[in-house]
Amino acid sequence: MTDDDFAGGRLTIDLGALADNWRTLAALSPASECAAVVKADAYGTGLDRAAAALAAAGAKTFFVAHLSEARVVRAAAPEAVVYVLNGLPRGAALAYAEVGVRPVLGSREEIAEWAGFIAASGANPAAAIHIDTGMTRLGLEPAEAAELMRGGGFGFRPALLMSHLACADEPERPETERQRSAFAGLRALLPDAPASLANSAGTLLSRTAGGDLAFDLRRPGVALYGSNPVAGRPAPLKPVVRLEARVIQTRDAAAGTAVGYGGVETLARPSRLAILSIGYADGILRAGGSEDGAPGAAAYVGDVRCPYVGRISMDLIAIDVTDAPASVGRGSWVEILGDHFGVDDLGRACGTIGYEVLTGLSRRYQRLYLG
Known part of the structure; x- marks a missing residue:
């Protein structure tokens, strides 16, 4: 095994989807x-x-x-x-x-x-x-x-x-x-x-x-x-990147518990949290974190939305997996970017655009290529 096998994030790049997007765009004005x-x-x-x-x-x-x-x-x-x-x-x-x-x-x-x-x-x-x-x-x-x-x-x-x-x-x-x-x-x-x-x-x-x-x-x-630069207008583009983050710890926390730097978010219910091994050093912008009254970005476990909880740290993100399967634990992978939550979604959650999300993708991720 190599160090890549122990990376905090796994970035899959679909070169076939990239090629298909080029063909789609080429066909618009032949x-x-x-x-x-x-x-x-x-x-x-x-x-x-x-x-x-x-x-x-x-x-x-x-x-x-x-x-x-x-x-x-x-x-x-x-x-x-x-x-x-x-x-x-x-x-x-x-x-x-x-x-x-x-x-x-x-x-x-x-x-x-x-x-x-x-x-x-x-x-x-x-x-x-x-x-x-x-x-x-x-x-x-x-x-x-x-x-x-x-x-x-x-x-x-x-x-x-x-x-x-x-x-x-x-x-x-x-x-x-x-x-x-x-x-x-x-x-x-x-x-x-x-x-x-x-x-x-x-x-x-x-x-x-x-x-x-x-x-x-x-x-x-x-x-x-795979990013749509014209917001609100559907574009026939395929997602090219999929980003997953590794869970390194789960923990239960009581309602009213403050989470993360500054304690800017307190839990509204008893919650199960998963701590992910990526952060703003990996291109997940700090602005995508959450605080009381201001939700941030979200990860997905299967089809279950798991919102970020508290501020994003340099190397860590907390997400709420209370509604996710109980099997989520140390070593599990959760979706950060993919079919449920794309680069434009993360861009909006961070107050920016898909361009910045894509170009900030970390070199610390394990990179896998399809196609």
Whole structure:
């Protein structure tokens, strides 16, 4: 046996479900290519395994945040096109070209450095241009982009024009149509360049009243991993992660007993508690704990909901297993994430989003891969 066999948590990652989610999203707009965003260790699921599974499913284009991630994708999917979203660090052009990956350039300085590298090396490596249409984060201002396109271009032919949607997870917001319209107008200045706008929410939304969001390439991320970025709108996605926690002790406690740090929750009834061997050091955010009058997240034993009791500690969580089978005891496993309580459910219970839950999945868990 190895140390993994004694881990406090067991994380199962279903690569078959990941591949199926990509196929489902690809089918929503078949005239547009469906890429895969695999930054942040493929949203916590393991970049090398996830990239290989997605490539086998048919994904040909990948997006990461850093060059180190791009190297992993290049090893897992040698024929893939790989874009690095966080741009071009100063002096990194040769490294990008040697790995055969494409920076997403979002400033005049980055564009000038990339064009200078092309001129000096005689090579012609590909890159994307990022235009800010409303996120106010990375990218050229629309006026800057228009000036460069009208003034003779960037010093090279962009392999992709892209922008990023800020509010597509709230379909009623008018900003998405404003961004689509602005991006379409700028793309018209360079009509031969492939264009990309839709993220996960944009892929699921598909279009606004003004037109199609798909363009030539879509970039789903969190939806690949089973999280629905458009709250209140069903999405045909399969859960990719299942997390179970090991029970290390059970105990009976009387009504009125305070539980955990600060004693912020007192038991309303005589209760049986199970103490789990995971905590906020494992990505179960402290905000998911409970206190009197403010319930938190919940675990499941079979179909029985077992609410968290008191504050989440660094390495421990108390849950109420009074209504669960009496067989629950030391060495039992309970569901933290799965069919009953998904990443979006835990995100809501913690006052955050499924993205943060996924990307915070601990390396202390035993990891098991299916598919």
